[in-house]
Amino acid sequence: MAGKEEWDNVCTQVNTCALTGAAAFFAGIPDAGIVANGPLWCYFYARRYLEKSCPSIGQRFWGTQPDNNAVIYGTEECLLELLQSVRESYNPSVLFIENSCAVSLIGDDIVGIATQANMPCPVICIDSGGLIGGFWEGYRAAAKAYFEAMPLQPRRMVKPRTINLLGCTIGYYNSRNDLQELKRMLTLAGYQVLAMPGAGSTTSEIATMAQAELNLIVHEELGKDLAQQLQKQYGIPYLSLLPPYGMEGSLHWLKTLGQTMWMDEQSLEIIKREANCLVKELRSNIRDAERLWGELQFERAVVAAPSSIALGIARALNLEWADTGPLIAILHDGMPSSVVPDSMDIINGQNNSIEIERRLAELSSGLLLGSSREKAILQQKGVANVICQHIALPVHDEVILTDRPFMGLRGSCHMIEGLWNKYIHLCQQQR
Template sequence: MKFYSRNITADSLTGAVFALEGIRRSAVIMNAPTGCKFYHSAISDNQYPRQISFDPLNYPETFYFGQPRVPCTYLDSYDYVYGSKDKLNALLDFIHGEDYALVAIVNSPGAALIGDDLEGIARAKLPHTPLLVIENPGFSQSFYKGFQDTLQALLKNLPLVKGLKKKNSINLIGISIFNKYYRGDIEEIERLLKLCGIETNCVLCADTSLDDLRRIPQAALNVILYPELGLDIARYLEEAYGMPYFLFDKGLPIGFDLTEAFLSGVCEKLYGDALPTDEGLKDQQSSFTMELEKARVDAYLHLSRIHSLTGLPRGVTFSVEALSSSLYAYTDFFLNYLGMIPNAIDHIKDDPCLFTDKLRTLLEKHHLEQGLHQSVYEAESDLVFSNGSTIAQLKLKGHAFSGIEIELPSLGYIDVFPKTHLGIKGSLLLVEQILNGMNFS
């Protein structure tokens, strides 16, 4: 039976807002009706908290409506006829004098039809503040397009400083505060790169300063993490600044094998045939190899104990709902390393499908391609890897399974300690979640 209540996915307006909310000390203003702001402010404040108070009474101002982030001009029918200038001026007067590194104004799709000169209005009020105006966030386009188009507009608007190239440095391109575990993802990838003697120059774009963005051309290489959020940006930087980029051909570094392949690929792209001979750097790379092997041993110990008694996790069925880059990497780890069986490999709506062909090849190799034709809502699996909303819907349908969140929206679990499914730490966390998930499904 066809399931008609699939989640509504974020669109290009949301992509634009979260691209800019990922910049440190930014004020992102929505020129939009009140209803457009609540979701964006709630997610941004939860994923990237800057204020110590959660009490809505601390934010009673007209433009904030009890939330600390993403003020809006609360447009109504009058403003759509006579323009939003008066309300925008009032909001700009309210924030004038605050120490913002960037003020960004994002039109809602409806407000884009009004035709106000937002940049002219804002420049008159904030002549000395870095400013970016997104007049048209896209009409019903994808989150990924809105995110990348907005960051390209920002990079074109900033004076990027070329300077001297740092030969052992990279920019990490393609991550957002809308990624569930973005803090842990960044920390783990930066940590592993450092073990290989590689410094991170800039992360585009989550908890990033304008100064970091201005230094982007000084890195020797752009490394794409989530391709759906970074490939177009990397291509722009290659065209505009001659910067090479590395796109991992297996999607994401999930699992021990793909983590090793990802790091090897970055090193090969960065150094080419002139691999460094420095003894200190060799020691660092040796430290990565030793840590990776130790993690394999730790995982094997726990897996072997469970397998010796039950035969699991081999044969455990799973469903995954995500972008194709994530689908490929999760499926490779679960199938090739753990011997689990894919019931449903489900792309989320608006997925650019950059890795769908590779995913199909992987499944056909094991004669399991039927998983690509099954919806996560229809398959009944032992483990479901998806967002909190899908997991909740499946629970309400009476399915017996363990749900493991890999995407937003969340069920509300508060992550005090940064977590990740990427790299070595992420591989161990996944093994832990799977072993415990089998016990409580």
């Protein structure tokens, strides 16, 4: 179970079950099929979560829906029936079968059942119910199982200036737009992205990963274990950096990557020119806004999201985007393994709900960058004059239909635009 929370609370908070996290990894492989061996509720919960960023997932994600007898005596019959249907109507490159909590307790040998089905593709089976953790534990378990079952091509020839992006997922808010921006910047800087396992790469693209010079971890809470696994198994070195938020943050991210891969400063010239043009445009617009509304500043700020996102955005907020008083980061996945700046107050979002509510209750005239969960607490406690901007799931009162990212150069413009527009709106209300 995620943290020490009850299951009926987890579904309304920022964490989901491990079944959803494991399904998210395979949902990010377009030619993979997914089977949730468990109750219909578990299947539809995971599917609904993933449909927001992968609308066609229902075409390759199925649930067995075992009846009461199956939950007691075993799910072999209903699982074999579903696998027969999959074999006849779909041709995945790899099939992932995951047991829900209830089915995990039965102890069914799903590997043996899958062998009976004689599927024409590799089949990967794990127990991934909520009893073993939440979204992050499920994602990591699925990624580990995939690379244990699906060997990469030998690391005989390394392609220069090639990287893989690890720890990416369609299960994060606005992730598709963020990944497009990362790939765009990397391409302009002279790199080639070979694969992003769990975030859009096919099985054939993933198979070439050992040819890359470097594995670059985007979200450490998802990708660090996998990076270590691939380094041990294939000798691929890895680099872990906070995601690139803000103009300076994005340039620093690319510069650090370049130093690791022996790239000269010239590789950043195109990116620097773009950044300089955007900064001039921003300064011109912000200067006019400041004359009318004053500087963008907040008495205090809270950033709540998975740890890599929360820490990366908090750094950009503090160094580039606005003036703030005390800055608090609520980490949805718990405490990070990376170093945290001394100037930042960190709260474990997994098991510190009382402290989180207390800090949010003190946020009047402040800034919240988080999810609808934190926003709901503000509303319940009647905290006024808080500017809220979504950066993490769950999100119940916003729809993104454009390609505007949060990360990178374009993402920095988007974030500053959102903060200023909401700040101006608040100033108008208070007059």
